[in-house]
Amino acid sequence: MQQQVYDVLVVGGGINGVGIARDAAGRGLSVLLCEQDDLARHTSSASTKLIHGGLRYLEYYEFGLVRKALQEREVLLRSAPHIMWPLRFVMPHDRSMRPAMLIRAGLFLYDHLARREILPGSRGVDLRHHPAGAPLKSGYDKGFIYSDGWVQDARLVVLCAMDAREHGAEIVTRTRCIEATRDGALWHVVLQAENGTRRRVSARALVNAAGPWVAEFVDQVAGIGSQHRIRLVKGSHIVVPRLFAHHYAYLFQNPDKRIIFAIPYEQDFTLIGTTDVEYQGDPAQVRAGQDEIDYLCEMASRYFHKQVKPGDVVWHYSGVRPLLDDEASNAASVTRDYSLELDECGAPLLSVFGGKITTFRKLAEEAVARLQPLLGNDAAPWTATAPLPGGDMPAADFQSFLKLIKTLHPWLPVRLAERYARSYGTRMAHFLAGARHLDDLGEEILPGLYRAEVDYLIQEEWARSAQDILWRRSKLGLAVPADGEAVLTRWLKAYFASATQENNGALMAARLGA
Structure with missing residues (x-):
């Protein structure tokens, strides 16, 4: 069978990878992003959770980095005032x-x-x-x-992935890129899901945003040497x-x-x-x-x-x-700036080295701009003024939005209303539609965690495990009972088993009907 050909294949579902996928998809490029684990599973959910210029970097004379990060602070604050x-x-x-x-x-x-x-x-x-x-x-x-x-760093990653998908990108999690081979103007890639199934695709450009594994990917998967070290x-x-x-x-x-x-x-x-x-x-x-x-x-x-x-x-x-x-003498003084390495010996490979969460949008914008001439695309940058999913509030005014939510849903406990508003912004309407009291949200699986929210996280935000839900899509892990993760794990196992059974039944019915 003929392999599907994408304009850009992004490897890595951290903040830089999803940022690049979002920017590229919004410029009309066909994009596939694969992540070996859950979105933001590693570095991008383990930050200090600050959108900041980096005051201490001034001591190391990193004025360019600090200025770039300071310029991005208010751009990001306007894009998602809920998170x-x-x-x-x-x-x-x-x-x-x-x-x-x-x-x-x-x-x-x-x-x-x-x-x-x-x-x-x-x-x-x-x-x-x-x-x-x-x-x-x-x-x-x-x-x-x-x-x-x-x-909320992990939620920022998920929202960027959602926006990428809504602009046409395909996002696949728990899927590892195990082979990448250049063949003229194309990369031929083998993707392997966690259940072992493999999928072969091709791409006109490959983006290596593998974070801590960026050098390993260049050397062992793509088989190309790198000018930079991490x-x-x-x-x-x-x-x-x-x-x-x-x-x-x-x-x-x-x-x-x-x-x-x-x-x-x-x-x-x-x-x-x-x-x-x-x-x-x-x-x-x-x-x-x-x-x-x-x-x-x-x-x-x-x-x-x-x-x-x-x-x-x-x-x-x-x-x-x-x-x-940068060969700094100690870990604290190593630069937080980034470098984009573009290999054009055949189909392009763009590798992302370094970076910090505050500058992810600018990094993505620069990365796509580097690839555009090679892909015949001249669409203008667009993310600087675009809200992220849930952030489309009038005047980016979260407090007015929260007041409206409490007026529209007076039956929601105050802390739950605030958590929904902070986590999902305007997207909370997706799972509150038609609800008039707490019972309409379905089973309370854990204190404050109702089935309606879990359904949304599975269907819209790629959540699959208890850790995905309790520690990345939310921080409910801090509030639930000691056995909360085990309880949710058992619930999800039954949920996915039932869904599989229903899908198999529907497939069998379709075959019999045919």
């Missing part, structure tokens, strides 16, 4: 660390390297009379406040019960010249991170080490009245950042 929103950060001044004048100069640059319309600028603050000073130890009297943004750096985070009641986040300076963040998280928790540790193992098996957990607890405890102990940690996660190897 991204402004966040004010408080930096207590430790006199033994960076001088106050140096911090003021850095914040002045941070305020003015790119135009701001949504985010307010920085200022000094007297922590003795500010809500953010109350949880801190005595001695931290002065500080600085500045702006950045927050993002440096795997592990970043770990801990989650503890809420340490403060206000809505500010903190940036803490530490004696080792590193910084950590302490951020309000999922209403009842505080997120603390991150570490920067060289990593040599399998990226799929990365775990936070006890030394990292101890480090984060110790550094947070330098600032908070309430001491943070390893026993307080209710969840921890770790990801491997595939950073562009």
Whole structure:
């Protein structure tokens, strides 16, 4: 049988891969994206969840990277106001660390390297009379406040994949690219699903957005050498019960010249991170080490009245950042910028090295622009002003949208209404249509998790496992009972078994009818 030919085949379902697939599909190119696991299964769901310029990168003179990231902050905040929103950060001044004048100069640059319309600028603050000073130890009297943004990182990946699909892309998860062979103007590719079935397709261009596996894909699958190297750096985070009641986040300076963040998280928790540790193992098996957990607890405890102990940690996660190897002396100073390597010796292969979540849209725009002349496509860039699924709210005003939702669905418990609005934005209408009370949402599988939402996640968002639902499509894993994941796993097993039986019955009926 003749193989299907795509314009672009993207390998990798992290933020860069889905961003490229979305941009390319929106320019009229036929796109197939394959991901070996779930969307955002690895690095893209293990970030500090910030849309930020990277204040600390100014110390390494990365002015171009910081400016590019600062320009993207407000573009992204407008595109999905349900999963991204402004966040004010408080930096207590430790006199033994960076001088106050140096911090003021850095914040002045941070305020003015790119135009701001949504985010307010920085200022000094007297922590003795500010809500953010109350949880801190005595001695931290002065500080600085500045702006950045927050993002539900895994949901950002899923929304980009949905938008790619709605522009015509085909997205296949749990499917590995095991062979890629050049043949003149085409790549011939073998894809293997997790059940072992194989599919052969062809593409005019191949995009390697495999993240931590980018170099392995170039060498072992495509069989082509690379000009760039990556440096795997592990970043770990801990989650503890809420340490403060206000809505500010903190940036803490530490004696080792590193910084950590302490951020309000999922209403009842505080997120603390991150570490920067060289990593040599399998990226799929990365775990936070006890030394990292101890480090984060110790550094947070330098600032908070309430001491943070390893026993307080209710969840921890770790990801491997595939950073562009710039031969920096330590992991913390490795550049977060990206490089696009285009091999044109036959059908093009574009490989993505490095990058950070804040610059994914710009990276995707540049990547597709590099490929366009080779594919005979001259469509204009379009993503800078396009909302992501669920983000099409008037004036990108989430609070007005939330107020409307509570008016339209007064029967929804307040926290559930807020979670639906934050997670799905306007798309929550897909599974609330016709519902008048909680019973209309179907079985409550776990506290706060109803069948209507699970149906939506399976049908629209590629969810297949309990971890997909509890830890990536949501963070309900923090709130459900200890056996919640096992309960949901059993429920999903029965769900998919029933669906398979129904499909087989329909197929048999069709054959008998024929």
